[in-house]
Amino acid sequence: MDVIDKTILMVGFSCLPGAGSEPGVGWNWCIEAAKRSNVVFVTRSKHRDILESAVPPELRDRLTFLYCDSSSALRKISIYFEYLDWQRRAFQTCRDYIECHQVDAVWHITWGTMIFPAKVLRLSVPTIWGPVGGGDLVPWEFLKQMPFRTRIVLTAKNLIIRSVPHMRYFRRQVRSATLVIARTSETEGMLGPLVGGKSEVRLETAFDSDSKVLSKQVSALATGSNPRVAELTSSVEVCCTNRLTSRKNVLFLIQAFAMAINMIPGLHLTIIGSGPEMGRIRSEVTRLNIEEYVSLVGELPNEEVLECVAASDIFAFPSLTEGGSWSLMEAMALGKPIVCLDQSGMHEICTEDCAQLVEVTTYSRTLQEYAEAIVELATNIELRAQKGAEASNVIRTQHNRASQGEYIYDVLLRATRGQDQGCS
Incomplete structure (x- = not known):
């Protein structure tokens, strides 16, 4: 297996072994990345014991966790407010770590939605965002068949998705990325023009042959x-x-x-x-x-x-x-x-x-x-x-884990090519 002698800060709001959706994505990608590089994974401490005990023995020297907790008060209002505030905290955590450690790239994994761009993209090292989704619209022909309240909510979401790429804060953060990975062609079609060819499509999930x-x-x-x-x-x-x-x-x-x-x-x-x-x-x-x-x-x-x-x-x-x-x-x-x-x-x-x-x-x-x-x-x-x-x-x-791992290795190789950053 190809290994790259680089240290990657991976950032994930959700990460949990054996889970589906975003928590599963966070875990699976950090494990595959750790097979091919040194990974410091920034996440919340709510699953600390589970995460640390689930790391395979052969990866314990290459995968460590750096904890950054979110606001429980904001979570009571909305998980989206909690996530936005956590991004600010994660940015500060990553910035502080980079100041005194060798870091070759920062990779924001979860959440993977374009509605909330990753603040860590503005750090001073090469940055990767994705796989990110959220650019897929519900067709109007199908919206018309839905209950009134659902139709209003999803129509509003469609409008937000269409407007996000035109927002100044979004464009500024996304353009800072070294690479943007979109989950679907629809999302890549929205993000691609903003990053000048620095985008590509890759699904966030992969088949687990060991299941x-x-x-x-x-x-x-x-x-x-x-x-x-x-x-x-x-x-x-x-x-x-x-x-x-x-x-x-x-x-x-x-x-x-x-x-x-x-x-x-x-x-x-x-x-x-x-x-x-x-x-x-x-x-x-x-x-x-x-x-x-x-x-x-x-x-x-x-x-x-x-x-x-x-x-x-x-x-x-x-x-x-x-x-x-x-x-x-x-x-x-x-x-x-x-x-x-x-x-x-x-x-x-x-x-x-x-x-x-x-x-x-x-x-x-x-x-x-x-x-x-x-x-x-x-x-x-x-x-x-x-x-x-x-x-x-x-x-x-x-769409298997092996091909996902090879893709991660290729991304890391491209993102860190020519980097030789020392400790600040």
Whole structure:
């Protein structure tokens, strides 16, 4: 494994081993970076014992933690106020550390949202920001289908996202970065013009080939020992695992699935997850008179979720905006053909060889094409097998931890090239 003799200050508001979302991103990237350089990770002390005990023995000489706590008073008002204030504190912590230690670069990892640019980008050493998201807009055609309050909130968010790149403070901080890494092409399209070619796209998540739970399901698929398979009927099983919120777009999936049932018999949909949209989803299933074809099972332990996905024939992922989705990657690793919208993180993860990528146009046309995509896979077992095999191949060869580590090494090499900073 290539190693670079440099010291990197990595900054993460969220960092926690074994977690998903931002805490998982913080942990996974700092571990991969520590395999290839010396890392001092700046974060809050709330998980101090967990963090320090989880560091692999072989990395304990190369990964240390520098703690910078946030304001509990501000957290009671809003976690966003807490984060903004923490950025100020983290900047001071990093600046003080740089004054008396050799530091070759500062890398702000989490939170990864462009709405709150990283203050540490203005430090005197090379700085990296990302992977950063937040530039993905909810299409207006889909906003119109949402409840009034949600529509107002997401419309306001869209306006904020569009206006942020024009704000002076944002432009000043972003232009100070040595490199900006965007999670999706949409976000890179907003940030790229501000940094003059110093931006690129890289997903924040990667497939963990060492996952014992996932490996168990892969083995069960190979041996035919998955208990969930015996529970299924002869119908083609479509599975969706997602948080039930408006942006996850599961109500759209229910409508598309109803159209698919009208085209061909023998389909069944299982939706795993919970959230504020559950009531509307139940009502829509009743309104469309498809109760016997749809199972809403709520939340399940991760191992049971993977059992359900492994036992299915098609994985439907209707989200409107995503970065690197863990659930999508898990389904692909299990060899499931995907039906998803061709935008946001889905566009970065999936290819036409492994997924039915549906272009977002008008709501009615997108709905029709999504239904047709389900039907095409449901009626063609060879196509399902081909796309499922390629889905597994894409995850294992392009979106794995090893390739993520190689990317981190390349970024560090580029960011610190020619640097020879001494102690102040």
